[in-house]
Amino acid sequence: MIKQHVKQMVLDAARTAHAAGVLASDDFPDIILEEPKIGAHGDLATNFAMAGAAAQKMAPRKIAEAVVDHITDPDGLIEKTEIAGPGFINFFIRPSAWLPVIQEIHQQDMAYGTENLGDGQKVQVEFVSANPTGPLHIGHGRGAVVGDSIAALLDFCGYRVEREYYINDAGRQILTLGRSVYLRCCQLAGQNVEFPEDAYQGDYIKDIARSVIAEKGQSLFDMPRDKAEEELAGQAAEQILAGIRQDLENLGVCFDRWYSEQTLYDTGKVEAAIAFLKQKDLIYEHEGALWFCATEFGDEKDRVVVRQNGQTTYFASDIAYHLEKYERGYDRVIDVWGADHHGYVPRLTAAISAMGRQSSQFTVILTQLVNLLRKGRPVSMSTRAGQFVTLSDVISEVGRDAARFIFLTRHHESPLDFDLEVAKAKTNDNPVYYVQYVHARISSICKKAADENPDAQKSPESADLQRLSEAEEIALIKKMGKYPEVLSGAAALMEPHRIAYYLMDLAALFHAYYNKHRVLTDDTKLSTARLHLVVAVQKVIRNGLKLLGVSTPEIM
RNA sequence: GCGCCUGUAGCUCAGUCGGAUAGAGCAACGGACUUCUAAUCCGUAGGCCGCAGGUUCGAAUCCUGCCAGGCGCGCCA
Numbered sequence: 089m090i091k092q093h094v095k096q097m098v099l100d101a102a103r104t105a106h107a108a109g110v111l112a113s114d115d116f117p118d119i120i121l122e123e124p125k126i127g128a129h130g131d132l133a134t135n136f137a138m139a140g141a142a143a144q145k146m147a148p149r150k151i152a153e154a155v156v157d158h159i160t161d162p163d164g165l166i167e168k169t170e171i172a173g174p175g176f177i178n179f180f181i182r183p184s185a186w187l188p189v190i191q192e193i194h195q196q197d198m199a200y201g202t203e204n205l206g207d208g209q210k211v212q213v214e215f216v217s218a219n220p221t222g223p224l225h226i227g228h229g230r231g232a233v234v235g236d237s238i239a240a241l242l243d244f245c246g247y248r249v250e251r252e253y254y255i256n257d258a259g260r261q262i263l264t265l266g267r268s269v270y271l272r273c274c275q276l277a278g279q280n281v282e283f284p285e286d287a288y289q290g291d292y293i294k295d296i297a298r299s300v301i302a303e304k305g306q307s308l309f310d311m312p313r314d315k316a317e318e319e320l321a322g323q324a325a326e327q328i329l330a331g332i333r334q335d336l337e338n339l340g341v342c343f344d345r346w347y348s349e350q351t352l353y354d355t356g357k358v359e360a361a362i363a364f365l366k367q368k369d370l371i372y373e374h375e376g377a378l379w380f381c382a383t384e385f386g387d388e389k390d391r392v393v394v395r396q397n398g399q400t401t402y403f404a405s406d407i408a409y410h411l412e413k414y415e416r417g418y419d420r421v422i423d424v425w426g427a428d429h430h431g432y433v434p435r436l437t438a439a440i441s442a443m444g445r446q447s448s449q450f451t452v453i454l455t456q457l458v459n460l461l462r463k464g465r466p467v468s469m470s471t472r473a474g475q476f477v478t479l480s481d482v483i484s485e486v487g488r489d490a491a492r493f494i495f496l497t498r499h500h501e502s503p504l505d506f507d508l509e510v511a512k513a514k515t516n517d518n519p520v521y522y523v524q525y526v527h528a529r530i531s532s533i534c535k536k537a538a539d540e541n542p543d544a545q546k547s548p549e550s551a552d553l554q555r556l557s558e559a560e561e562i563a564l565i566k567k568m569g570k571y572p573e574v575l576s577g578a579a580a581l582m583e584p585h586r587i588a589y590y591l592m593d594l595a596a597l598f599h600a601y602y603n604k605h606r607v608l609t610d611d612t613k614l615s616t617a618r619l620h621l622v623v624a625v626q627k628v629i630r631n632g633l634k635l636l637g638v639s640t641p642e643i644m
Numbered sequence: 645g646c647g648c649c650u651g652u653a654g655c656u657c658a659g660u661c662g663g664a665u666a667g668a669g670c671a672a673c674g675g676a677c678u679u680c681u682a683a684u685c686c687g688u689a690g691g692c693c694g695c696a697g698g699u700u701c702g703a704a705u706c707c708u709g710c711c712a713g714g715c716g717c718g719c720c721a
Binding site: 118120122124125126129133135138141148172173174175176219256261376377378379391392393394395396397402403427428429430431432433434454456457464497498501502504505507510513515516517518521522525528529530534535573583585586589592593596599600602603604606607608622643644 | 646647648649650655656657658659660661662663664665666667668669670671676679680681682683684685686701702713714715716717718719720721
């Protein structure tokens with residue numbers, strides 16, 4: 089808000105200076121105001137003079153002088169301006185000018201920070217979408233948390249968001265699942281059968297087999313093997329999916345819709361999608377297979393949609409799926425994938441262009457791999473031996489809040505070292521507690537305040553916020569004033585980690601303040617003002633943590 | 645070989661639109677609890693921003709080339 093004001097003041101000043109003949113050109117650059125890293129450079133600074141030097145044919149410092157000379161500031165927002173370095177104009181804002189931020193936070197409360205970026209557009213975020221052939225691992229956890237948080241963020245910023253999980257319950261991997269369970273059943277029944285390498289090795293298959301044997305007993309072997317495998321496949325997939333759902337729930341991740349790949353086949357949508365592309369003349373036959381002309385849309389080669397043997401590829405159902413997404417009316421579709429699928433991006437993007445969609449309507453977020461460590465040493469994750477630490481193991485060991493926060497304190501495209509011991513530590517190694525502690529501390533203050541003076545918190549309007557003049561107080565208020573900007577930046581770039589870092593910064597300012605000053609003092613009016621300040625801090629922390637899916641404890 | 649991602653303090657990581665003197669936490673060292681929660685705070689120390697060029701008033705940030713690590717290059721999913 090203040091930023092906008094100052095921006096306008098600079099522009100007005102430049103215009104006035106031009107009208108007065110001090111500036112030669114009225115071709116002004118965009119006015120960019122930034123917060124200098126160093127306090128001595130003021131609260132806000134602009135490079136306006138440097139950026140405009142070419143058009144004005146003047147030395148930057150001369151331009152800066154002209155602007156500063158023509159600034160009018162009726163509200164007395166600015167305490168001081170100065171021209172520095174190569175031509176920066178630095179603005180020092182009168183500290184009390186920041187105070188209205190507190191009222192704003194109290195008024196908007198849960199909605200503080202909202203910016204209507206989405207304008208009601210419908211967005212679908214599809215994430216996790218792991219095959220129901222085994223339990224989730226930590227990499228899925230990262231995708232789950234990043235996807236969930238992006239969805240929350242977009243939701244908060246004016247999009248109508250739906251979260252969706254795509255279930256790959258068709259195709260070969262499901263058949264393999266059925267066969268794996270069947271063979272384990274045979275072994276349990278004492279039959280001497282080979283368990284092939286390409287079957288699923290994990291112990292969870294044995295567990296499923298045990299439950300099958302317990303339920304069906306010998307009757308399993310009375311039916312034809314094909315039939316048995318098919319039935320077991322469905323049963324196993326269902327059981328595994330239930331486990332996946334439970335794991336995600338434990339992580340605080342819920343979906344609006346679970347979409348089955350098989351239904352795309354059952355309802356003829358895969359065929360329809362191929363027919364659709366055929367009709368656009370984008371499908372051709374070659375060596376007995378059907379190919380999609382992906383190269384026409386920027387992919388490096390054409391891709392098979394129907395194999396020589398007549399079976400469709402995964403790509404074919406994915407085309408159908410995404411076609412269906414847009415038919416459902418989403419303005420934007422966001423897919424969150426593991427980085428090991430990045431080679432697949434151009435192909436699907438090509439298909440979506442072929443559907444006539446704009447590139448802005450489709451975004452793939454790739455999350456990089458997670459290295460699971462314990463005390464700095466890699467935890468062995470041998471899938472072949474069937475020995476791996478599952479997501480479920482990790483969550484029950486370190487807890488949901490810590491797990492989520494760790495996933496969200498890295499850019500999603502950076503590889504992530506997840507150290508189980510660090511994740512459990514209740515120290516500043518683990519900043520989630522650092523942030524939550526702010527919330528708990530303020531709760532504690534409020535409780536005490538309520539005991540001492542029940543009226544103090546009731547009417548924010550009555551508080552004399554002018555009493556807030558300590559440097560730490562102004563720093564906190566300024567920081568909170570930036571929250572909406574941080575959010576819209578995070579939403580626009582789909583980078584929730586920005587919120588996490590913001591919260592850590594805000595938490596640091598609060599803890600410093602807490603250690604230096606008392607909120608509740610003998611001076612009732614001062615206490616009331618400070619109480620309103622810290623409750624505002626608590627609200628910002630709460631709003632931020634909510635977007636990250638992290639809880640806000642009253643007591644720690 | 646080609647493509648994508650990553651490379652910033654001893655370790656784990658931030659760094660927006662190119663901005664002024666490079667930012668946290670951990671680890672190290674020295675301090676602060678009779679107080680609203682010490683899961684906290686204050687201070688010290690720590691840098692060839694992978695390397696080399698280029699663009700410009702100005703580069704960790706943009707461009708080119710190289711180096712290192714990860715991932716991907718199926719009629720698999």
